[in-house]
Amino acid sequence: MTDTTFATPLRAEPAGIERRAARDLLRRSRCKPAEILFWLAAAASFFLLPDRHLLLSEIAILGLFALSLDLIIGYAGVVSLGHGAFFGLGAYVAGLTSIHLTGEPLAGLALAALAAGLLGLLTGPLLLLRASDLTRLMVTLGVAMLLLEAANRAAWLTGGADGLQGVMIAPLLGRFEFDLFGTTAYAYCLIVTFVLFLIARRVVTSPYGLSLRAIRDNALRARSMGIPVGPRLLAIYAFSAVIAGIAGALLTQTTMFVSLDVLAFHRSADVLLVLVLGGVGYLYGGLIGAIAFKLLQDWFSALTPQYWMFWMGLVLLVIVLIGRDRIDALPRAILRRIRKEGRA
Amino acid sequence: MSAALQTIALEKRFGGLTATDKVSLTLRHGARHALIGPNGAGKTTFVNLLTGVLPANGGQILLDGQDVTRKGQIERARLGMGRTFQINQLFGAMTPVESIGLAVSERMGGGSDFWRRVGTRSDILNEIAELVERFRLTEVMDQPTRLLPYGKQRLLEIALALASNPRVLLLDEPAAGVPEAERAELLETLGELPRDVSILLIEHDMDLVFAFADRITVLVNGALFAEGSVAEIMADRRVQEVYLGSEEHD
Numbered sequence: 045m046t047d048t049t050f051a052t053p054l055r056a057e058p059a060g061i062e063r064r065a066a067r068d069l070l071r072r073s074r075c076k077p078a079e080i081l082f083w084l085a086a087a088a089s090f091f092l093l094p095d096r097h098l099l100l101s102e103i104a105i106l107g108l109f110a111l112s113l114d115l116i117i118g119y120a121g122v123v124s125l126g127h128g129a130f131f132g133l134g135a136y137v138a139g140l141t142s143i144h145l146t147g148e149p150l151a152g153l154a155l156a157a158l159a160a161g162l163l164g165l166l167t168g169p170l171l172l173l174r175a176s177d178l179t180r181l182m183v184t185l186g187v188a189m190l191l192l193e194a195a196n197r198a199a200w201l202t203g204g205a206d207g208l209q210g211v212m213i214a215p216l217l218g219r220f221e222f223d224l225f226g227t228t229a230y231a232y233c234l235i236v237t238f239v240l241f242l243i244a245r246r247v248v249t250s251p252y253g254l255s256l257r258a259i260r261d262n263a264l265r266a267r268s269m270g271i272p273v274g275p276r277l278l279a280i281y282a283f284s285a286v287i288a289g290i291a292g293a294l295l296t297q298t299t300m301f302v303s304l305d306v307l308a309f310h311r312s313a314d315v316l317l318v319l320v321l322g323g324v325g326y327l328y329g330g331l332i333g334a335i336a337f338k339l340l341q342d343w344f345s346a347l348t349p350q351y352w353m354f355w356m357g358l359v360l361l362v363i364v365l366i367g368r369d370r371i372d373a374l375p376r377a378i379l380r381r382i383r384k385e386g387r388a
Numbered sequence: 389m390s391a392a393l394q395t396i397a398l399e400k401r402f403g404g405l406t407a408t409d410k411v412s413l414t415l416r417h418g419a420r421h422a423l424i425g426p427n428g429a430g431k432t433t434f435v436n437l438l439t440g441v442l443p444a445n446g447g448q449i450l451l452d453g454q455d456v457t458r459k460g461q462i463e464r465a466r467l468g469m470g471r472t473f474q475i476n477q478l479f480g481a482m483t484p485v486e487s488i489g490l491a492v493s494e495r496m497g498g499g500s501d502f503w504r505r506v507g508t509r510s511d512i513l514n515e516i517a518e519l520v521e522r523f524r525l526t527e528v529m530d531q532p533t534r535l536l537p538y539g540k541q542r543l544l545e546i547a548l549a550l551a552s553n554p555r556v557l558l559l560d561e562p563a564a565g566v567p568e569a570e571r572a573e574l575l576e577t578l579g580e581l582p583r584d585v586s587i588l589l590i591e592h593d594m595d596l597v598f599a600f601a602d603r604i605t606v607l608v609n610g611a612l613f614a615e616g617s618v619a620e621i622m623a624d625r626r627v628q629e630v631y632l633g634s635e636e637h638d
Contacts, residue, residue, distance in 0.1 A: 061517040061526060062510075068485040068530040069507025251493045252502035258479050258490050265477040268439060269491050269552055270465030271499060279500075 073249035082328065083238065090230060097226035103338045104233035105294045108240060110318040110330025112287035118325030119248050120280045121260030122171060125181045125312055126188030127288055129167075130160040132307030133191065134289030139208045139302040140201070147214035153236070153293050160289020164282035171281065172274045175263065185312070192307040207303030211296060222298065229298035236294060237331075240287055245327060247283065256280055317360060390453030392417045392586035393438070393469075393556045398447035400430075400437055400610075407433040409611035410447065415556065415586050422589045422601035426630065430610035431590045432474065435558050438588075439471050440464045452555060470554025472545045474561045474590075480534035484525045484544050487533060489516050491551035515551070522580070523547040524573055539570025543577060550581070557581070559589045563596050575599065598622075606630075 089100055109131055116122040134156035141152040170183045195202045203209055215221045220228045247253055259266045259273050267273055296302050305311075314337070322333025340359060344352035393415040400408040407430045415421050425431050436442040438449060440461035449457045456464050479487050489506065492515045493499055507513070520529050523543045528536050533544060542562065549557055559578075566574055578600060581587065591597050597604065597618075604621040606613040614627050621627055 061520055062513045065485045065516045066507045066513050068483055069489055073505045247502050249506060250502045250504055251498050251506055252500055254490050254506050255499050261479040261481055262477050267461045268465055268471055269494060270462055271494055272462055
């Protein structure tokens, strides 16, 4: 960001230009100190807040789910109101795997990822037929509703409205038992989220990720440059579905229960809310949004058990009306004022 | 030897309106060919037919002898059909380096590479530097595109098209809206475009046409009206009547 303030020579030699170009291109993939701080804090929370591991697990799962949504909304400009379909499918597949195949958690995670990714590949083309936001909202919403109804009808498989009974998860790696306090669960969720975050970060800072941003900015131009817009969008949609499916699987495995609630509309709506709360297009938005959402929810529901949704709505309205950029700029503005007064 | 780009009786109708009326045009290799015509003559429709934004109702389009009439926009671009837009179509949030780098990496087939960090291939960096300098974008190369002065954005518009290494380049009113102070820089850059790229210039601005083109085609009401060298067109009385100096006649 500060690069532009440096005075630049009018005619730099080619090697100098190449170096500046490389610096500009690498700027996004460079690891910033704030990022390291963020993950250190996340790791520290495991040791410093042992009695909040259940809540923290929920935050990690919601954060991962919101991160998956950020991949398509923030990076590819594809909006969705039915991302819960992938989350719910992943949750059910993980539950069914534990009942019918194996209680091994990583196998359940892999199968859930596979199933959700396939659903993404199958339903993704529907989003490409008409590239308007409204159609995409309706198509994704429709797919999610179909899946909810299917799960409701297929009671022999899913347990219907009673939920899936008898989910038993074996110890992680054969050693770490899932305990009542959520300690294993939180470590598990945190590590899976971190690994998937790293993969997602790598993807969005690759040439492929750059082409997605170009498509989001101007699909017409991208097409005239010969970029195959459809396949590129389909790939990120499926990748996002994989991550959402894994998030759903984590929920099943850490709570040892699945019900139709995982496919309910409020999942898709909540995750969108979380992402808006944290900000789109920088991967941390989903994670930060999840922390804010869950903490606010926790706090408001302790304060006023009946009206916590009212306060959540109010906070969301205020954030959207003030605008993210102004909120993001606030700490810097305060810092500048403090410095100025210090000098005066 | 085949032409760089050829249309044979190309036709486009919107309902009862014929926007392109059996236009046959030949763009020679290395051409500097201008397509002019009064407002509503169907110039932009013609460009959209050539690039595949609109499907044709009849006729053929040959790119280097290959029939591309039924091919889509993306495929034609990959076969070497480059274009710029009358109204800038840029990536506002990206820097010129990123935009050009994207075009170069897509051409080199690295666009679907999802596991490499952007900015680590020296062959791509090399080409970016060359294009940035050729298009006089060095000073603003690492600033977000939407903050660039209009003239620089116009230059980037052309740089992006050239970065895909097209065989045929369609320039749709490249000087439109560029303020006087930034015009010279743009014209100079246009003049320095590589000779092996065959260029069709769609333009209103007659000064630019006369300075740039060696051959001119006049389009009126969607149909081919006249074609010839610059001198021939300037001397053509019919062209003067419909287009060039019509107001001097009364």
